[in-house]
Amino acid sequence: MDAGGNSDLDLDKYDSDEQVKIICLGDSAVGKSKLMERFLMDGYRPQQLSTYALTLYKYTTTINGQTILVDFWDTAGQERFRSMHPSYYHKSHACVMVFDVQRKITYKNLTVWYKELREYRPEIPCLVVANKIDADMKVTQKSFNFAKKQGLPFYFVSAADGTNVVKVFKDAIQMALSYKRNSSDFMDEVMRELENFDLENKEESSDKEETQEEKPSSA
């Protein structure tokens, strides 16, 4: 399930300069998939890896002359799974967190999603999205303080009529890129170190194997 392992291949395939991963969180039926579909309708690429639990959409865009490959990760039926597998969060650069303005419980559960997100990704940008405003425009006058309290950007959107959908995802891509370029996230540093360490170890051990092979003849 880890697309990170293919990232070099993907960069070649799409001839892109940089790659970011954006995840989507929120209760079942808040509209996560519909929001992504709405955004991706134009720039949609048929490459879509789908399992019963996970859909990965690939999207390319050009920002300041650079081609950016975006991996959007979407999950299904989260009420069944409750919490996400750690690989879902792994190496993500931004998160779009969605609730349904018509169902209060989905707003309350943002606290739960946010807590889990921060356990895995303490510092990635997170955008809070109030979906389905088409059903009752009056909700945009209500205040939803969760985002403000946590200091997160907040958007009223509708996957049904398209309100603010492009804005949310464009902002998410921009934030993901800034995060990737400027991150001083401690865990990211550690991951980078570990990856380098892994490579070095492999090189060392293959050296060793060669010298060990020679030994038996001298013994």
Ligand SMILES: Nc1nc2c(ncn2[C@@H]2O[C@H](COP(=O)(O)OP(=O)(O)OP(=O)(O)O)[C@@H](O)[C@H]2O)c(=O)[nH]1
């Ligand atoms: N009125 C209205 N309905 C919406 C909107 N977005 C999604 N829906 C409806 O809400 C339902 C759930 O949407 P999905 O996108 O499948 O929800 P999801 O968050 O992906 O749900 P899971 O995959 O189960 O986690 C569908 O019946 C959609 O048609 C919206 O902006 N307005």
Ligand SMILES: [Mg+2]
């Ligand atoms: Mg879905």
